Amino acid sequence: MLFFVNDYGHGAHPQVLEALSNTNFIPQPGYGSDSFTENAKAKIRAACQCPDAEICFLAGGTQTNQIVIDSLLKPYEGVISCVTGHVNGHEAGAIEHSGHKVLALPHHEGKLCPEEVRAYVKNFYEEEAFEHMVFPGMVYISHPTEYGTLYSKQELTALSEVCRELKLPLYLDGARLAYGLMSEQTDVTLQDIAQLTDVFYIGGTKCGALCGEALVFTKKNMPCHFLARIKQKGALLAKGRLTGVQFDALFTDGLYEEIGRHAIRMAKLLKDAFIEKGYAFHMDSPTNQQFVILNDEQLKHIGQHAMYSRWEKLPDGRTVVRFATSWATTEEDIAALKAIL
Amino acid sequence: MLFFVNDYGHGAHPQVLEALSNTNFIPQPGYGSDSFTENAKAKIRAACQCPDAEICFLAGGTQTNQIVIDSLLKPYEGVISCVTGHVNGHEAGAIEHSGHKVLALPHHEGKLCPEEVRAYVKNFYEEEAFEHMVFPGMVYISHPTEYGTLYSKQELTALSEVCRELKLPLYLDGARLAYGLMSEQTDVTLQDIAQLTDVFYIGGTKCGALCGEALVFTKKNMPCHFLARIKQKGALLAKGRLTGVQFDALFTDGLYEEIGRHAIRMAKLLKDAFIEKGYAFHMDSPTNQQFVILNDEQLKHIGQHAMYSRWEKLPDGRTVVRFATSWATTEEDIAALKAIL
Amino acid sequence: MLFFVNDYGHGAHPQVLEALSNTNFIPQPGYGSDSFTENAKAKIRAACQCPDAEICFLAGGTQTNQIVIDSLLKPYEGVISCVTGHVNGHEAGAIEHSGHKVLALPHHEGKLCPEEVRAYVKNFYEEEAFEHMVFPGMVYISHPTEYGTLYSKQELTALSEVCRELKLPLYLDGARLAYGLMSEQTDVTLQDIAQLTDVFYIGGTKCGALCGEALVFTKKNMPCHFLARIKQKGALLAKGRLTGVQFDALFTDGLYEEIGRHAIRMAKLLKDAFIEKGYAFHMDSPTNQQFVILNDEQLKHIGQHAMYSRWEKLPDGRTVVRFATSWATTEEDIAALKAIL
């Protein structure tokens, strides 16, 4: 059975696993004070061209979103996200569980519009009773978005400027950042992101690691005693080396980029195959997630040979289906898929 | 430099790492619905002789404690723990962060006394104003305790009976369970624990895994929609296979026991070395943590050759120091340590 | 200056104040165990024709909403409300602060549509990943709504049936219930509400009391140890008599109805005055809040003589303004207002 369900269905990229093996017998202190973690931080700082970046590693994406948002917001503040944002719909209420409202604005192919953010915040402070409402306290975006789409450098710059004007920290969820950075249709670099956001994370779990996300505070703005905050939320790994070693490997010899590049190349082949066979797409995604529209017959037929994710039902009865590629996808997989389309 | 700082200073036991390699390219669904996780659950159920056990895997110990306690308690309830319990002192307030008071009772070599638990609860309900106080809602213990000590089967049975009499769930934190089970001075088996407690966890992080704890609900009492609760707390691993594969390996061919047995043997050698050289112990620990009393000169001298953890300062100026062994400790390590004592 | 800002701008209805005076020197136990509170409960049970009703008194509306919703929901559940619901927009995030998402559905003149509730819940459980989303756990409505509108008996019955079908408790916020019950355009009685909802509150603060809301659990469903839950949230009044005496007075000799009837009569006169003078209304409200559309000139002119609340700006530049009546509004007030229109 061909596997296109998601980008976290396999273990780790072989070089990541190899790094875990190679370092296995070197004793190190716990809780992120090991030398592998230090190395990983140094390499990420260099890759971001952000020598002041304050970095820590967490196990997963929802955990990272919850900790960042709860740490940056005051109790009476909420986080602006587009309605399709991961924090708004697919984290089982993790943000609200930590006490904060998600202030949902419309999405435009999964993206926030800077002007709409400005208007929302301006209107808020013009309300007579704004102290009885939830204060907008920060802005959350993801890149790639839930639909695999990407902000252009111009869009990201405009959003960043609005956030600075409004004194709202801008947080970028990079769960699938490798695929965003390596897309052929992007002009946004890792350095751009480090410059334009206040905090962002470099996704590991969905980009070749066993687990782990690298959280980067770009403006010397890591909340005080962040380790205690992480511990208090049950998110501090005793063996901090687990994430340290993996990110050290991911940022050695361009592995993170290579993982992204490969998956993007596979996604391109996959997209071409669907196009060639006359399938329609729900949205034009330049990254590793492709959203194809299938009728019931196609669903069934393809489902006998390949695994995918059902996304949503369209009003006309057809189904949007996601095919995802990763470091583990092969040209043979794509060819086999094409053969059955 | 010799390493006796803790039992989580190395990577994973080689067989655990090998299992990760062997399964790396087999695609699986996420969030714990993979086949490795199913296998691990089946093996743990068998090891516990508890066919009805409901099991899930989490990344770390504080996370597990926080989720279990918050899920089992009603909002107005607190958890009874001895004052030295991990949840009371060393989890950065994770329990209170989730809304619950730790009701601290005296400790006896790190253990709770069943009679004191009964007396505390009886007194509580005799208070005129008990509805203005924190209701005792469950009992937390660890085995081994913070001091490396162990409950005897008689002690654990007595505590279990008191808990049932008082209708309080009994939760056992087994962060270092391998060492407790394999101690030469214990009569408590894994099956006993499954029978006498309502929920417990089998520690992986400190017993040979890269990360991970196996949480076992023994009485068909897993809280409803537990996956959503875990997700909401940011604790759901996308690659559930990471913990599944590791626990599958740990419970294959007696590896978990072997890890415990080896560390216990190393601890015995270490203890004998200290005894032979005339050192005093702070507490008589039958497990892999040994608490030795050192004066300043000894601290310095040993510290030039071996790493350990400082525990506490005694009134007489001497220091209690912890030496811990693990799967990675070798006879050569012990011999080298002995040579410098 | 004429006062139409809201219905909580004066002290208490004179009979309520008199009751406080008359009982002032009678000593009573605290925390709601006084005899006045008992009397008030008995009278409310009788008025609801719900002899099993479990009742308690709280100081304010947001507090009541927060406590009810947090007590009824499981941690992973959210509350369905229409997007204009008070809990969604005007309680400074009190619901999220207690850990729960407000699941906002469209409003229809401030009301929820039963069919939309059913569709939302059905769709939720058809999602593949629903355990990663916020479970719908109860339904919140207010009556009158934020726009002063009312559910008909048929609408309320339909919503109640949908809730029972879906096993979702139905909670009715009656901050202004007196005005809803005494509207000339309603067929919904207090007994209907007690029968059709699972829990509701009878507003005191906005209906003639100094403070206080009577929370009524209609189906023997008061959460266990509710007093401890209230205390824990800082909401337990030491002098429970303060709310007991007031609600005892409000439910003696039909005072609560009289307060509602008077305000409705004043609102009718006010409405007629605006209509006669040719003003337009934003919504047709059958209760004590009237939403009038004013242009800038009218805003300024009327503002020199009367106080009102600004509600919202219309796209055409005009402003929706709220005029509210209460027990304290007099025919003279209305006549004076009419004179300046």
Place this chain on the structure above:
Amino acid sequence: MLFFVNDYGHGAHPQVLEALSNTNFIPQPGYGSDSFTENAKAKIRAACQCPDAEICFLAGGTQTNQIVIDSLLKPYEGVISCVTGHVNGHEAGAIEHSGHKVLALPHHEGKLCPEEVRAYVKNFYEEEAFEHMVFPGMVYISHPTEYGTLYSKQELTALSEVCRELKLPLYLDGARLAYGLMSEQTDVTLQDIAQLTDVFYIGGTKCGALCGEALVFTKKNMPCHFLARIKQKGALLAKGRLTGVQFDALFTDGLYEEIGRHAIRMAKLLKDAFIEKGYAFHMDSPTNQQFVILNDEQLKHIGQHAMYSRWEKLPDGRTVVRFATSWATTEEDIAALKAIL
């Protein structure tokens, strides 16, 4: 039946009730922006000789403690209190419910020892693993304490100095402040408290009001957007006038002092009566709460004529009983009590 159960068993001091009557028909804006609240603030600022004091009014003591502590602490911080502190034992876990541990130190007749506070904090930062523990973030005391005892000016000054040295805000719970200020055995004035603490509250509920506490931030340190924080916790009264009018009355013509003075005089008579009749005291209280030791026979006999509160059982089987006086206690009450002793 004579009433000595507590100091909140009656309604309000007649002058407070009169003020509510006198102002009843004057319309005012809501949520604390009324003129009575402004007057009350001005009078309290004057009484404290603290022209910069930032003041707000809340309904009750547990609510006030919870809001102050949660607003002043960072998420990873706890509050130091003596073990007998109200926040530690009698608020149903309100502090933990808001996420914070109560760090309980020994009590000395209900009071904290400054040296013990300093030692605790110094030791904390000397721990190797302090980032895994709960940071001490502020200090809570009450005056009078739970045992009716008082800090001397020297003791309060010493504690204040230690707090400043350690950069911990000092918060004083003045639920019964009137009785503390008017005790014959105190040298601590309201001005001293305003100077020596960072925030404190002047109790209304237990000192003659129907409800209400005046929270005073003495160092221009009211947390930002405090109204929104209060609203979010369900603690914002719509009719802010209710507390405003009452505190305006309490701080007019020395009423608050008069209420304290009267109760203290009654307590003195009561104490003398018990002494004269040969009863023993559990603690020597200089305020309105007197803790008398009774045997079972006395308990029963007195209980037939007078109501009191049971406090605790002594090891010898006798019972500590609290007799409290208030503005409503009369000389006749005391004489009648004496007659039955």
